[in-house]
Amino acid sequence: MRARSGATARAAAAMAVAAALACAASFTPRSVIENLRVLALVASPLELWPGHSSVTLSARTVLASGLPAAAGDVQEQWSFCPFSVGASVGYACASTLPACDYRFPPGAAPAGFDALAQAQACLAALGASGGLPPTVPPDLSAVARLDLVFRYAVTDGATAREAVQIVPLYRTAPAVPNLPPAIQQVRICGAAVAANDFGPAVDSGCTLSSAADLEVEVILTPDSAQPYADASGAHVEAPVVSFYTTAGRFDYDRASGPDAKVKLEYKEISRGGDAWLYAVARDLRGGETVAGPYRITVAGP
Amino acid sequence: MPTTRLAAALIAGAALLAAAPSSGVARAEEPARAPPAEPVLAAPPVLKKLVPAEVPPGTVFPAPEVTVVLELDLSAAGAVEAVRLVQGAGEPFDAAAMAAARRLEFEPGRLAGGEPVPVTITFRLTITAPPPAPPPPPPPVRLSGRLLERGTRTPLPAVPVAAQAGGETLARATSGDDGRFVLEVPAASFRLVAVAPGHARLDLPVEARPGEERDETYYLDAEPSEYTAVVEGERVRREITRQVIPAEEVAQVAGTQGDTVKAVLNMPGVARPPFIGGQLVLRGSSPGDSAVFVEGVQVPLIYHFGGLRSTFAPRFLEALEFVPGNFAPDYGRLTGGIVQVKVRDPKTDMLRGEADLNLFDAGVAVEGPLSKRWSAGAAFRRSWIDAILPAVLPKDSALSFSSAPRFYDYQFLATWKPDDRDKARFLFFGSQDKLVALFNRPAGDPTITGTLQDKMAFHELQGAWSHVFSPALRHDGSLSLGLQGFDVSVGPDLFFNLQSRRIDGRSTWSWQALPWLEARGGIDFQYAWYDIRLNVPRQPQEGTPGTPVSTQPRVATSQTGSLVSPAAFVELRFAPAEGLDLLPSLRADYASAIGRWSFDPRFLARWRVRPGTVLKAAAGLYQQPPDPGESARDIGTPGLLPQRSVQLSAGVEQELREGVRLEVTGFHKELSRQVVQNPAADLNPGAAAYLNEGRGRIYGAELLLRARFGERIFGWLAYTYQRSFRTDHPGAAERRFDYDQPHILTAVATWKASARWSFGGRFRLVSGNPYTPVTGAVYYAPTDVWVPLRGAVNTDRLETFYALDLRADRTWIFDRWRLSAYLDVQNVTNHGNQEGWQYKFDYSDRTKLTGLPILPILGLKGEW
Structure with missing residues (x-):
């Protein structure tokens, strides 16, 4: 048996190593908020199945200032696609029929949206329009898992962003429903701060200066790492926490849970004042939990 | 007349000359006195004949001259009648003198009237000691010698050797096959002169003792010659384009660091791989459509870690045979081209070896005769990147190595030649690449975290036998057992593990039925047992821009099974006219993975129009079963068809002048049944994962200008114009192939300035690869990655690549070994x-x- 697939896997591994070793270009890291950013698309529930197919989504969008976007700050557009062609084409819909590329009213987020019903409406519309494209399964009941795509487009006039969230639709209820990771505690410069899911900014009381790095720590509850099974067998989630800031540089953009810890360094500071910190915990299966904004004071250069 | 004896007082002298030890010469001297007597003697006797006195050999003379005084009675006729000793000198002088005196002859003494009368005289006979005997000639010097090439100890046969002195040749000889010669020189001081072609003249003074027997070894410095003897004995060409790259020739090509296999990348028809890839892209075909064989066994990996070094060390390489397309029916299951690594037999003259150290690795090799019929060799090489990488890796790197990248490879071989008709060879070789690293933090894609392990190994044991039944019939066969293992994983959830055991067999019969007709046929058998476990993203195929790992659908399976791929082939060679060869052939393949037979007819024609000019053309069908991952149950589509390539080539070979050869070949390939992913399969469980819907077309022309001027200068200029396109699905737009490089220019030159210095250079100018532009990005919230939005596939092109590589080699030659350093x-x-x-x-x-910046690589190699 020739191992072309193996060779490809090796090449991918080699590329990952090379990327890790390569000199990084001087781009602004992903953890630094410079303009409009979508930090998370929070879905509830995280998984659907027949009889349990309504879902609500909300976006966690941050303005260039670093503060959460409020209604009126941005223009938002949500859409739903039950049959997407996948990542290679940016999660484009297999069909442009309105029932298949379903658009929510501008500014309105999916709330209690019956995704299964819309998928079936899409199938019906496709059938009525002359046939199903090959990418669309004719019978949903034959599909063990269908990744439903919710797309979120937002702009503040200067920057436009698009984001997608995948909500799996199972043929039957999963043995252990997926839940988002739970943040037990956030600690900034060694002190615990109050939980904050995109509410008003919480003052951490910490100052970032050249004298010392500022440690940011997110502690997840132990049961945030849920067991699950897929085609390759049983697994346990490995939650990851992404960190964001409007000033300074983190030593790493992300850290693995359950005790995710990074250092905010006094780098690339052009002026002093307030800065905002966020953290987003992910189970990498669609579950997201946001902490922030937290205010810190940045010493002037 | 009375016989009155007159007394004459006569004293005569005689000398005994020492020229001959047994003889003397008597010499008469003047009379001393005449006694008074009557009648009166008017004329005394006069010595007429002197007879030398003979003393025994070895007689010791008390003085240089010995005198014996005798009294002689002379007759009237002058004869000596009686001799009496008057004053002796002792024996043996007295006896010798008396004996000589008896044979003296005189003119008789005469009276006044002239009458002869008897006379008695006193005679002084002087015996002179002979001169000392000349010394005997000195015994000759026996000089046994051996002529060897300095540094390699290679015997130099058939070399004229002479001993000279004063412009005169004293002795001559010619060295034998082992370089030995013997001279018998009738002088102790002389000059030894030997003149061997391609070597510096040997001219040494020799000072020996007379009769001395010497055994010496003489080392002659090899010198690159302005000329080289070329024996044209080309075997039948079964491919329209087959470049044979002698290992020795390319060992010093710039940019290859002495790695012979890398020289393939400088040939026409080969696309330049990216700096981190070791792909072999031949005539616009995908890397997986071409393969490398070591003595007929396909190896899964040609380069360590994506192109650093080849997995077969160059020590035992004889040559590389490179066929970019239209290859012979011996090979199949491929639609691209092949590279055949030819392995030489171990040396049989003496124990030899080498040690090599460079930026990447260190290695040793030994070889030599085991007996008259057996010879064996072994080589081992290991990288030492793992020793230096931790030292240069930044402390805050996202990656830390628990087992830094390391590779090793080895080769053992033994050859048995019982007679001129049989040869058996056993070859055991293998390679392993391994690294274990820890991603300290989630990387750009957070699913890439944890321990990264990459281990790839293969081991092959081959036995090969060739037998010549008659000048017209021969058989070549081989059987190989192989183990291969791929183990790649990232964290606990991403893994690809494949273990396989293989049997490869080949048997080829050649029969020269008639002078104008030759038939060849054989079988090519492969069996593989595999055990595979994987959970990986479905790998994007060629022409599919990548997306973050966490966004790709995964495939998972765990299965064991076996694959059987028997094949048979037959080829005829007609030579209906002088210089014209027509080679029709047919190959039949069976692939158990898809349960299908395929039949590939092929045809080749070569016509030597006139000396130095060859026209050639070829056409053939080439079919390749899908990759096992594409046709395997659970993860692939078992009912796929073999991929097809119809290959056409035509060209000309022209010898422009001695040592300069030009080859121009045009080619066209039509691809069909190419396996492509079915995007519907990710959503529609009833859709096939793969389809035979892809098509392609490739065309171009290759030019190769090779030049060799003696042993001092050689090089080549390779230029390829080629275009390669694909259409992934019916109705889809045709696109450029990932490695569509229209212009590929490579110039290579090496100048051996002397036996100690050589310099080389390589210049490459290559079109940039196509790429797919990014038009935007979508944020993928589940894993915090951005998914690029792409434009039309491969519509943009990277910048043109150019690079100049230079190399200098310095060799220090000692009598029994050589030390080489290269930069x-x-x-x-x-x-x-x-x-x-x-x-x-x-x-x-x-x-x-950007790729590699300026990179100096220093290497050292000692050979003995």
């Missing part, structure tokens, strides 16, 4: 060649990703 500087102009783009996390900005 191979890649990209001496430090040109930042673009290999791709590096994007900002949200794809809103980008910068060029």
